[in-house]
Amino acid sequence: MRSFAAQFCSHNSKVKRRGLRPNSQHPGPEAGNRGNNLRGLKNKRVLITGGASGIGAATAARFLEEGSRVCILDRDAKACAAIRHQLPAISEAIIADVTDLMQVEAALADAIRVMDGVDVLINNAGISIRHNFLDITPEEWDKVIAVNLTGVFYVAQTAARHMMENYTVERGSGVILQTASTNGIVGQPYYADYNATKAGVIELTKTMALELAPKVRVCAAAPGYVLTPMQRAEYTDAMLDEVNRKIPLRRHAQPEEIAALFAFLASDDAAYATGHVYTLDGGEIAGGLASR
Numbered sequence: 001m002r003s004f005a006a007q008f009c010s011h012n013s014k015v016k017r018r019g020l021r022p023n024s025q026h027p028g029p030e031a032g033n034r035g036n037n038l039r040g041l042k043n044k045r046v047l048i049t050g051g052a053s054g055i056g057a058a059t060a061a062r063f064l065e066e067g068s069r070v071c072i073l074d075r076d077a078k079a080c081a082a083i084r085h086q087l088p089a090i091s092e093a094i095i096a097d098v099t100d101l102m103q104v105e106a107a108l109a110d111a112i113r114v115m116d117g118v119d120v121l122i123n124n125a126g127i128s129i130r131h132n133f134l135d136i137t138p139e140e141w142d143k144v145i146a147v148n149l150t151g152v153f154y155v156a157q158t159a160a161r162h163m164m165e166n167y168t169v170e171r172g173s174g175v176i177l178q179t180a181s182t183n184g185i186v187g188q189p190y191y192a193d194y195n196a197t198k199a200g201v202i203e204l205t206k207t208m209a210l211e212l213a214p215k216v217r218v219c220a221a222a223p224g225y226v227l228t229p230m231q232r233a234e235y236t237d238a239m240l241d242e243v244n245r246k247i248p249l250r251r252h253a254q255p256e257e258i259a260a261l262f263a264f265l266a267s268d269d270a271a272y273a274t275g276h277v278y279t280l281d282g283g284e285i286a287g288g289l290a291s292r
């Protein structure tokens, strides 16, 4: 069965969209009733950037299943309309571009108005472009940095200011979770700009965690290869098969598996988690040359 998140994808042929594909080896979230399994997510107010597609859309669905209230923020108006239709329980799909600080501030204010606050931010919007290091143009470099690093900073700082004003240690903490990547941990050809932004997200996460503790917990998820439209647009079937052969678990992740990590990290079950990066990659970066 095709995952719902696959439907929320607009395309830009040069922008890497790691494509969603059904995965028969993994039962997926439909296989079991897992609602309300994690402590503390019921009625949590969650804002998800890049929530109209791929990992963000799967994460929106997961938090709704857990009884949370969810707003998404995405620059793709068409995808926002589609996800409103697919997930009618969403409180709001806010159209905004994370590279524009004024739009980010207005979107945060919207989410706070609609949900009466934001407890959890999933800072997830991102793009990538597959190109040789020697061919990267200044415009491409700026574009990737603007979305993946500056945009992450704008959203994180705006949300953190709100959380720092509204949380006390006694009442529980706010949570900021950011989407990094294994590309921010190990080098990977053809994505030098993207890799640099994801390494930046990891360091941003650690520093924010130190400065915002104990009121706000801050963690990053570092997914390996995930079958979202991003991946599909730049990888042929042959390329996907080649990658799968090298991953110890022999497959890409489903977006719902990354959503499950976000749900855990946002929950009270992860109340002691802050300042770290949680890799979810099927073993992709566990080994060196000998493991390939």
Ligand code: NAD
Pocket: 009, 016, 017, 018, 019, 049, 050, 051, 052, 053, 054, 055, 056, 073, 074, 075, 076, 079, 096, 097, 098, 099, 124, 125, 126, 127, 128, 147, 151, 179, 180, 181, 182, 222, 223, 224, 225, 226, 227, 228, 229, 230, 231
């Ligand atoms: P996706 O393309 O399916 O979803 C990304 C969403 O972000 C889209 O809805 C898009 O409209 C939105 N977006 C892009 N630029 C934006 C902007 N400037 N303002 C607001 N919204 C914007 O991709 P995905 O695979 O779900 O990726 C989500 C995150 O996961 C990204 O940060 C990506 O780098 C990261 N990631 C993906 C993979 C993978 O293999 N798919 C692996 C590791 C990390």
